[in-house]
Amino acid sequence: MRRNSIVLLLIIIAFLGGCKSKNNVVPLLIYNDADPYMEEFRDNILERTPEEYSIEAYDSQNSQIIQNEFIEDLLKEQPPVMIINPVDRLGAYTIVLKAKEVNVPVIFINREPLEEDLYLWDQVYYVGAPAERSAELQSEIIMELFGDPNNLGVNDLNGDNIIQIILLKGEQGHQDAETRTEVVMNELETNGYEVETLVIEIANWKTSEGYEAMMELLPIYGEQLELVISNNDAMAIGAIQALMELEYFQDLDNDGFIDHEIEPWIPVVGIDGITSALELITSGYLYGTVINDSESMAEAIIELTTAIINGDDVNTISYLLIDNKYIWVDYKKYVLDEN
Amino acid sequence: MFKKNNLSIGQNISLTTILIVIFSVLTATFSQYINYSGVTNDIVESTSKEINKQIILNYENYIDSVIQTANYIQGQTAQYGHIGEPIELDSIYEQASEIQEDIVSIVLIGISGNEIVNSESKTLNSEDLTLKQWYIDAISDVSIFHFSSPHIQDIYSSSVEEVITVTKLIDYYSNGVKYQGVLVIDLNNINLVRLAETTNLGDQGHIIILNDDNSLISSSSNICVENTCESAVIAQSIIIGGEKVEINNIAMYANVNTLNTTRWRIATFTNVELIEETRNKTLITNGIILLVTLTITALAASSVSRRISSPVNKLKKHMLHMGEGDFYQRIDLHGQKEIVVLANSFNHMIEEIKYLLDKILVEQRDKRKTEFIALQTQINPHFLYNTLDSIVYLSENKMNEDVVEMVIALSKFFRIGISRGKNIILLSEELEHARNYLLIQKIRYHNKFEFEFEVEDKVKDCKVVKLILQPLIENCINHGINTEYGSGLITIRAYEKDGNLCLEVEDDGYGITDKKRDELYLGFIDKTKAKSVGLRNVYQRLQLYYGEESQFIIDTELDVKTTIRLVISMEREVQDEKK
Numbered sequence: 001m002r003r004n005s006i007v008l009l010l011i012i013i014a015f016l017g018g019c020k021s022k023n024n025v026v027p028l029l030i031y032n033d034a035d036p037y038m039e040e041f042r043d044n045i046l047e048r049t050p051e052e053y054s055i056e057a058y059d060s061q062n063s064q065i066i067q068n069e070f071i072e073d074l075l076k077e078q079p080p081v082m083i084i085n086p087v088d089r090l091g092a093y094t095i096v097l098k099a100k101e102v103n104v105p106v107i108f109i110n111r112e113p114l115e116e117d118l119y120l121w122d123q124v125y126y127v128g129a130p131a132e133r134s135a136e137l138q139s140e141i142i143m144e145l146f147g148d149p150n151n152l153g154v155n156d157l158n159g160d161n162i163i164q165i166i167l168l169k170g171e172q173g174h175q176d177a178e179t180r181t182e183v184v185m186n187e188l189e190t191n192g193y194e195v196e197t198l199v200i201e202i203a204n205w206k207t208s209e210g211y212e213a214m215m216e217l218l219p220i221y222g223e224q225l226e227l228v229i230s231n232n233d234a235m236a237i238g239a240i241q242a243l244m245e246l247e248y249f250q251d252l253d254n255d256g257f258i259d260h261e262i263e264p265w266i267p268v269v270g271i272d273g274i275t276s277a278l279e280l281i282t283s284g285y286l287y288g289t290v291i292n293d294s295e296s297m298a299e300a301i302i303e304l305t306t307a308i309i310n311g312d313d314v315n316t317i318s319y320l321l322i323d324n325k326y327i328w329v330d331y332k333k334y335v336l337d338e339n
Numbered sequence: 340m341f342k343k344n345n346l347s348i349g350q351n352i353s354l355t356t357i358l359i360v361i362f363s364v365l366t367a368t369f370s371q372y373i374n375y376s377g378v379t380n381d382i383v384e385s386t387s388k389e390i391n392k393q394i395i396l397n398y399e400n401y402i403d404s405v406i407q408t409a410n411y412i413q414g415q416t417a418q419y420g421h422i423g424e425p426i427e428l429d430s431i432y433e434q435a436s437e438i439q440e441d442i443v444s445i446v447l448i449g450i451s452g453n454e455i456v457n458s459e460s461k462t463l464n465s466e467d468l469t470l471k472q473w474y475i476d477a478i479s480d481v482s483i484f485h486f487s488s489p490h491i492q493d494i495y496s497s498s499v500e501e502v503i504t505v506t507k508l509i510d511y512y513s514n515g516v517k518y519q520g521v522l523v524i525d526l527n528n529i530n531l532v533r534l535a536e537t538t539n540l541g542d543q544g545h546i547i548i549l550n551d552d553n554s555l556i557s558s559s560s561n562i563c564v565e566n567t568c569e570s571a572v573i574a575q576s577i578i579i580g581g582e583k584v585e586i587n588n589i590a591m592y593a594n595v596n597t598l599n600t601t602r603w604r605i606a607t608f609t610n611v612e613l614i615e616e617t618r619n620k621t622l623i624t625n626g627i628i629l630l631v632t633l634t635i636t637a638l639a640a641s642s643v644s645r646r647i648s649s650p651v652n653k654l655k656k657h658m659l660h661m662g663e664g665d666f667y668q669r670i671d672l673h674g675q676k677e678i679v680v681l682a683n684s685f686n687h688m689i690e691e692i693k694y695l696l697d698k699i700l701v702e703q704r705d706k707r708k709t710e711f712i713a714l715q716t717q718i719n720p721h722f723l724y725n726t727l728d729s730i731v732y733l734s735e736n737k738m739n740e741d742v743v744e745m746v747i748a749l750s751k752f753f754r755i756g757i758s759r760g761k762n763i764i765l766l767s768e769e770l771e772h773a774r775n776y777l778l779i780q781k782i783r784y785h786n787k788f789e790f791e792f793e794v795e796d797k798v799k800d801c802k803v804v805k806l807i808l809q810p811l812i813e814n815c816i817n818h819g820i821n822t823e824y825g826s827g828l829i830t831i832r833a834y835e836k837d838g839n840l841c842l843e844v845e846d847d848g849y850g851i852t853d854k855k856r857d858e859l860y861l862g863f864i865d866k867t868k869a870k871s872v873g874l875r876n877v878y879q880r881l882q883l884y885y886g887e888e889s890q891f892i893i894d895t896e897l898d899v900k901t902t903i904r905l906v907i908s909m910e911r912e913v914q915d916e917k918k
Contacts, residue, residue, distance in 0.1 A: 065392050065596055072580035090483060091597030093551055094579045094604065101578070114480065172410040175482045200414070 024053040026305060027074045031087045031111065032062040035205060036234055037272045037292065038085065041110065044298035045083070053080065053309055064088040071095055080309045081105045083301060086113065089175065093117035096124050105308050107301060112175075118325055125314075127301050127327045131176050134271045134290045134331045135183030141269050141288040141333055142188065142227065149192035155267065157226050162194045166217055168230040168239060170205040177205075180231045180271060198224060203235045210238025218246050228268040233277035233289055236270030240285050243268070249285060258284030273334055281336050288335035297329045349641070349648035356640035357633070364632050368625045379618050383592055387609035388581055391594035394546060394607055397534050398598050405442075405505060406484060406600060408435050409524055412445060413509045416456070416522075432458035441530040443502055446494055446523045447511060448474075455511060455520050464496040477506035477521045486601045488556050489528040501528040503556075528557070535559035541610030543589055549574055551602040560608075562587065574606035583611070590615045650678040654685060661689060707883050722776075722813075729783035741782045748778040756806060766833060766840070767799040773808040773831055780816050788820050788827035788846075795834045802910045803840070804884050810873035811844040811903050819846035819901055840909040843902055850897040859893060874903075881907060 028045060030038050042057050049055045058074075060067035064087040074082065075098060082104055086092045092113030097120060099106045105123035112131070118124050142163075146152045152161050167185075170177030181200065188195050198221040203209035210230065218225070228243075230236035243249050243266055250264045251257070258265050265284070270277055273291025280286035303317040304327065319327045346354070415431050432445045436458040447456040452468035468474055471493060476485035485506045492498035502525040509522045535546040536559055545560030553575045555566045563570045569586050574595050581594045586608060595606040650672045657670045669689070672682040726749055733742045755764065755772040770792065777790045812829065820827045832843040851859075855870075862869035863878040874891075881889040890906040 064599055065395055068579050068596055069388070088597060088599040090600055090602045093602070094597050098578045098580070114483075172407070178482065 023078055024080060024309070025077075026053055026055045026081055026083060026309075027070070027079055028055050028057045028083045029060055029067055029070055029085060030057060031060050031067070031085045033059040034062070036207075036276070037232065037274050037294070038110065040274055041085075041294040041298065044294050045301055048298050048302045050302070050306060052306075055083070055305075060085075060087050062087060064091055068094075071098065075099060075102050075104055078102065079104055081107065081305055083107045083109060083305065085110045089113050093120060096120045099124075107304055107308075109297065109301060122324065123308075125304060125321075125325060125327070127297055127304065127329070129292050129297070129329055129331055131179040132183045134292060135180040136187055137290040137331050137333050138180070138229070138269055138271055139184045139187035139191070141290070141335055142184075142229070142267075143191060143193065144335075145267055145287065146193065149194070155226065158224070162196050163188075163227050164196045164198055164221075164224045165227045165229055166198050166214070166221060166225060166239075167200045168203045168210050168213065168228065168235040169200055170203070170231040170235070172202050174205075177202075177231050184229055196224075203230075203238065205232050205234055207234045207238040207241075210235030211241045212238070214239045214242035215245070218242060218248070222246065222248065225266060228266060230268065230270045233270035233272040233274045233286075236268050236286060236289070237276060237280065239268055240280060244285070256283055260284060271331075273332070278334065281334060284336060288333065291332040291334050293329050293332055297327075300327045300329055347648060348651060349644035352644035352647065353637070353640040356643075357637055360636040360640075361633060364629055368629055372622060372625055375621055376618055379614050383583075383609075383611045383614050384581060387592035387594055387607065387611070390540065390609055391581075391596055391605075391607040394535070395596050395598060395605055398531075398605060401530065401534060402486075402598060402601055404439065405524065405526060408439055408442065408445075409484060409505060409507065409522060411435065412522060412524075413507070416447065416509060416511050428456045429458075432456050441527045443492060443498075443500055443525040443527050444494065444523075445525075447509075447520045448523060449518065449520050455513075459495070461495045461497065464494055466493075466496075468494065473504040473506045473523065474521055477508050481508040483507070484600060486603065488550055488554060489531075492525050494523055494525060500525075502526055503528055503531070531557045532559060540607060541613070543587065543608075544591070544610045545570065545608050547571055547574060547606050547608075548598075549604045549606065551604075556603060570606065570608055574604065577606070579604065584608075646674055647678070650674045650682070654678070654682060657685070667693070722809075726779055726783070729779070733782065745779055745782050748775040751775045752779065762805060763802050764805045765799070766801040766803050766842075769803050769805055769808055770794060770799075770831065770833065772806070773812055776809050776812060777829065777831075780812075784816065784820075788816065788829055790829040790831065793830060793832045793834075798833050798835050798840055798909070801840050803842075803907065804880055807877050807880065807905060808842060808844060810877050811905075813873055814871060814903070815844055815846040815848070815901075818851075819848035835909065836906070838909060839906050842905045842907070845900055845902040847900045850895045850899055850901050851893070852897065856893050856895060863891065877905075881905065 028042065030042050033039055033042070046055055046057060058070050060070065067084075067087050068091075071082070071084070082099065084092075084095060084106055086095065086108060089111045090113075092108060093116075095106060096113075096117055100121040100123070103123075105125070107125045107127060108118070109127050112126055112128055118126055143149075146155050146163060150161070152159075152163065156163065158164075167181060169181050185195065185197075199217060201213040201217060203213050214228075225248075228236065228239050230239060240249070248264065248266045249258055252263050253259075263284075267287040268285070269287055270289040271292065273289050273293070277286055277289050281289065300317070300319040303319060304314060304321075306312075307314045307317050314324065315321050319329070321327055412432065412435055416428060419427050419431070428447075432447070436442045436445045444461075445456075445458040446454065446463070448463075448468055449455050450469075452474070454463050457463065473485065473487045476487070487504040487506070489501050489503055492500045492502040492504075494504075505524040505526060507522050508519055510517055511520050512518070531548065535557070540546070543560070543562075545558065545563065547555060547560070547563055547570050548557040549571065550556050553566065553571075555563070555568075555571050558564060558568075558570075560570065562568065565571070570593075573582075573584050573586070573593055577593060577595045579595050579597060581592065584591050584593045589610060590612045591608045592611050593606060593608050595604050597603070598605050653672060654670065657668070660668065669686050670682050672679055726745070730742055730745055730749075733739075733745065752772060752775040755768050755775070774790075774792070781788065781790070808831065812831070815829050819829075828847050830843070830845040832841070832845070834841050858868070859870055859874060862871065863875050866875075869875045878891045881891060885907050888908060890904070892902075892904040892906065894902040894904060
């Protein structure tokens with residue numbers, strides 16, 4: 001009788017234990033699904049999920065409170081690992097401490113927590129792109145377009161050898177917005193280009209705000225405008241919509257393609273390389289973008305996740321893992337090959 | 340151990356009902372309580388989370404407005420400096436500081452701690468500002484705003500105000516050259532406390548704010564003023580999230596959340612004592628309801644079961660009576676319809692049985708009477724024929740005296756035999772009848788035997804079935820007279836023994852063998868083996884009239900004597916069978 005009950009108990013424990021270890025759903029917390037770049041990033045991760053586990057995405061709706069709630073609830077279910085795109089990168093230390101408590105590894109993506117926070121625990125990783133590189137590449141695109149800084153050529157519309165720009169900035173105070181703005185301006189300056197900033201407008205990463213800002217600015221600065229620099233593609237697309245509406249772009253032959261040789265256009269450069277932006281490059285509206293390579297990053301994230309779940313050495317994956325913490329995936333320039 | 344069979348209907352009904360009610364009430368109460376406490380738990384959790392969110396949002400709005408101002412200042416600083424008109428910055432800083440009332444001062448200092456722009460007309464602290472913690476923070480990570488813990492304002496030497504210092508490294512221009520400086524915005528700490536006070540967290544509910552190093556930045560409760568106070572320790576251990584806790588023996592719901600851009604955590608403690616109390620009250624109420632319901636059910640069940648089982652018990656008792664042969668009581672029941680119908684059927688059945696029993700009784704009696712009369716009448720013709728034969732013989736031999744005696748005896752014999760149709764007569768009469776018969780036979784057999792009577796006086800007035808001695812005597816005369824050895828004496832006795840009446844007819848003849856005696860006995864019962872019609876006739880009549888208790892005993896000794904003894908119950912007054 002006693003032996004039977006012990007056996008029964010063991011079976012129950014084994015069953016419960018089995019249940020616990022059976023949680024192979026990896027939560028993926030996106031800071032905001034309304035961000036088209038993050039939406040693509042999310043889809044790239046999801047479609048690469050191998051069969052041995054599954055990934056469930058959560059939308060934090062741009063609120064750290066909501067994300068914290070998700071994290072609190074999800075950690076109770078003991079996921080094998082969590083992939084988090086933080087809303088507030090400065091609050092990430094709380095996530096690290098909380099995850100450490102229940103021994104759930106965390107992969108932060110896209111928004112880089114403070115270094116000191118990442119080093120709070122050895123099971124915390126970051127997969128992203130080095131923010132300043134995007135702006136460096138963006139400035140390269142611009143420099144290639146305008147050519148010799150001392151002799152700017154056709155794209156210097158008024159021929160004053162100064163580039164008149166409108167800069168669409170992301171969220172004020174956002175590290176990426178600040179870095180991208182600063183680096184692109186610095187790069188141009190260091191390389192000898194003279195730039196006149198007509199206005200730096202904050203459009204919070206959003207297409208709609210980019211559109212609205214440009215609709216207000218174009219009647220004022222439209223005549224002088226020679227270049228639109230945008231911190232991301234979404235705002236660039238908004239700008240293009242306004243430029244089209246106010247006929248700065250004109251598809252004279254109605255072939256759905258802006259021929260830069262013969263049709264009116266204004267160069268707009270973005271960052272991120274989201275699908276709709278790439279389409280606009282193909283049709284000649286967007287001059288160029290820097291692809292924030294979410295496909296490669298998604299691959300890196302999946303490889304890292306798989307290694308953690310399988311208990312493999314994380315350094316054996318095909319992406320370079322720096323100091324057991326960082327995987328940097330570089331940006332790629334993307335412009336229309338006019339030849 | 341209970342055996343189900345052993346329980347009465349009443350016990351069964353009450354037990355089942357009570358069990359069902361206990362089960363259902365318990366289930367209902369339990370599930371209700373579980374639901375209720377689940378719901379209240381959810382409500383506690385969600386309301387206090389909502390409150391926490393609201394508070395965080397308030398703080399976020401506040402912090403956002405500060406950041407906006409800072410961004411504005413940063414933008415303006417870069418722009419105006421670029422154009423090369425640093426003088427105008429003073430008024431921009433001043434305006435910005437005036438518009439937002441909780442901003443105490445906005446200062447831009449150079450890398451070496453020198454004043455660049457100052458919103459106030461006060462002079463800066465002469466100490467080395469680059470040694471201040473807020474300056475070190477700003478330099479340590481240039482990409483973010485740094486929020487300090489509350490401290491006495493130290494950018495001016497004369498200030499006593501408690502402030503929070505927000506710093507960031509920004510660009511400025513001087514004569515067209517770009518420099519880096521530290522933007523220092525001092526916020527009045529009172530506003531943080533005020534934001535906490537506007538929210539209703541219940542009695543002793545409070546808010547505390549922790550920095551990323553777990554130090555206490557602000558607290559709305561005067562219980563918690565140090566890093567080591569109960570609330571702070573709890574918030575530190577929760578890190579982020581919600582939990583039910585007890586502070587100062589008061590049930591609270593603690594919620595810890597991060598505050599955007601500051602690296603602070605805000606912990607709210609909501610008083611949930613009231614909800615706990617309500618839940619306990621519900622539990623008690625449920626318990627009382629359970630008890631009351633059970634009591635009522637037990638009473639109702641036992642009353643119903645009694646109403647059903649008591650008539651059934653009555654019926655049962657009645658049936659037992661009936662089993663003992665009492666068919667004369669009707670059962671009279673009130674109560675459940677079915678039981679009344681059952682009782683009525685039962686009454687009907689009793690009547691039917693009674694009727695049938697009576698009928699059988701009458702039929703039996705009739706049958707016995709018929710048999711009895713038939714047996715009685717078997718005696719006479721045969722004897723009369725023989726006697727008349729003897730009288731003819733006596734007359735032919737001119738034995739007139741004997742003729743006279745015989746005729747008188749015969750006449751008496753018949754008078755008693757007929758006895759006005761009665762079957763039961765006095766023993767004296769039966770004895771007289773026997774005597775007459777003996778007289779007749781004695782004459783007929785030429786005094787071949789003698790006879791005598793030994794009769795106790797007290798039994799003479801007993802009543803007996805008539806004509807039981809004569810067949811026995813007849814048997815003696817036919818088989819028992821042995822003139823060669825014995826005197827041929829026939830003795831008739833009547834006496835009382837053990838309350839019974841004994842009648843004996845004894846002869847001193849050959850006696851009979853055991854085998855023959857057994858054959859005689861057998862013949863009494865089985866008609867086809869009957870040796871003596873007369874003896875069997877007597878036996879049958881005794882059986883019919885007196886029943887099993889009567890005895891017919893043949894006592895014999897070979898060549899000495901044979902005694903036939905009838906033992907019957909002594910009756911003085913016997914109801915006539917003819918009635």
